[in-house]
Amino acid sequence: MSHPDLMKWPPELSEAQLQALTLLATTYALSHGLNYLPVADVQPPAPTSAIHAPLALFPSPFPRNLFSLARRLQRAYNVLYARVALDEEFLDNVMGEEKGVGKVDQFTGQLWRRWKRLRDEGLTQDLHLGLFRSDYLMHAPRPEEPVTLKQVEFNTISSSFGSLSQKAAELHEYLYASTGYYGTSPVLKKENFPQNRTIAGLAEGLAEAHKAYNVPDARILFVVQGGERNVFDQRWLEYELLEKYSIHVVRQTMTQLLESAQVHPDNRTLHVTLPQGLLPDGANSVEISTVYLRAGYTPIDYPTSAHYDLRYLLESSRAIQCPSIQLQLAGGKKVQEVLTRPGVLESFLCDPGRWGAEVFTPEEVDEIRGSWMGMWGLNEDVPTGSAHDPRETSGVHKARESASNLVLKPQREGGGNNIYKDAIPSFLDNLPPEEREAWIAMELIAAPQGLENYLVRAGGGTDSTVKTEVVSELGIFGWALFGGPEKKIKEKEVGWLVRTKGKDSNEGGVAAGFSVLDSLILID
Template structure:
């Protein structure tokens, strides 16, 4: 309790906070938390971080750990249920050209047959905290990210940063409460396992990226970790793959003359990422035997429209038959989620939102989709 009192006292000491902030900025630049500046990519600044860690109850942390394997399995089962995806997205593909084009690639892959039986899933669930007893849970799901689950390298350095600041602030007693993150190592292990399953030691891992990204340095942390494990990488964009990519006679993907074992998509999740050439390149990669992270079906499984459909009564049971405890764990994280389809149900949802706009959030169909989430 003494440590917390000291922390609250610091909040009323702007001069001390400024000193700590300067120390935190230096730590960021010295320890792998730089961000490229959009206006001048050759220059860097420090990553946006909090000065102190945010307190989270242990029960919340344990809930997130317990439910995540179930969410991972849910996403995988949805991606393999073509009938469910078609039914869930039937109205969305009529209203949203981007989702329609993704779904057309999905249908084409279904007709041609999956080029690779292996898919690598790297998912991130985003939550809000709500401890009101009437909601019956601690974590409330905002979205499931099956595509752009980024900032993996950044999180590894946040815990050391916060422990460093706590020490400088004289709050040694709180340092042991800040858990470590080893997401770079774990993500490298996942990519390595996919690369091993591809079973071609000369093949590389392709990072499909934008020219300038805020998590640019996170990519290289991961790439360097893979190099230490003897795995080479290619880091480039749609245009480069379009110009230098080709499929061999047995559907192996080659980019700039190098065989690709795994395509790790860090780009391609919003319409602005695509030109007509990019769409052709996405199809080329989907047709290849390279292991995708994610493949087109998993990309679609992460849309908000699918999330809205999952919140309907009885839908989760489709994917976890005779596993009521798993269904209960997942459903405990749900909030009210409502369709905006042109139907009586959608009209009721729109009326609810118009009557009480402060109680709802409108989520887009980009890395997600058309629904209202009650908060």
């Protein structure tokens, strides 16, 4: 980061300026829905209070060319993961219970078995909706080299914080309009604040699926986790759907749906029962056009086999799934690793015989490959620097050799699941050989050093602001509606997210308590 105005970020504030800025930020957040529900043993049915989400006082600097690259890549990633989801043989080999990760990872296997059963019985709905987020870090391994863009992961289920990311960007625009950030940096000027309209973009994807279902009075089902504190992020999408498209939303947990969800045996329509008196004309159920999962990405959401069977029931209906099981499997870390192997990416993006005229240029494919760090499977045969114990695969041996520069990832979403650096050797010592296939090794991204920010913890108010060295992660949102007899893909890039964390924190989840919500200030 050689920009002269960023040798020290953020700009220095006096104590009076810091107090004033924090007060403005936290008040604005509470006034504009940049909120969480407070921590509680049991969340009340109707919220009685809210706290502001964790936030950064300054937007984080990000090279304009890399921001443009991330947005440009999203279209290719939308198409790539849609096509991966449509390739049943590929997913069976990589994620299935007979040949892939599902053999050793119970959660993956449970999902795959339901998908296999659906295929054997004949899928009812062949359209899929994905609300995606591709996450990146700046990579700066050496001070003299240009900063590059590297992908952390690609999310195909419950890609959260789209709504609150827009609110965070609006917060920083407000702080600039209100205070000019006290003239502390020439970088902080209006043209360097990129617009973020993620709420409208994600709602548009859901509305496109609803339109394709073609039953105007049907509703969209939000499947949510019990005790969810991040409800406002979800509610903003609900409000946008109602106000812009006149589409109503039903919110229920998977446990509630065990009792309320029914699939009509003749026409395979999905209906959800609501309490008596909530619908006109004495009706007690609504037809569902689209199932939007903000739950179902972690084994915790499936406490019994009945919950897995509920997932099968939802997918056996005519309702469009967001995501379908196969699209959720496509987002697996093992898929991410397999895509880096020679020729695999090209088979999905450059083969007109498979995908018709919609192919990508070699330059576009090179840009995607250029966004990847090195990665491999622990059960794979990979080149290593030395001979290894015959009881270990070369993939495990290489992970031991390179542990100080690695992260190990399982097939999980939601933060808090990865193994980093010094913890890797002892973890490998205790990892049963049969479970190696469920893990991948990925080279760590070397984020730029020396950038700081003022972080305000959730609900902490004016006394909780801490200045610390940070790392910022950029997420680009997109949606894709795809499938049907011709496997057509309609897709769009629709917005962005920034999560900032202390540099010593390995994990990046906001809901898990590791990060704060942030936005960008673009630099040239």
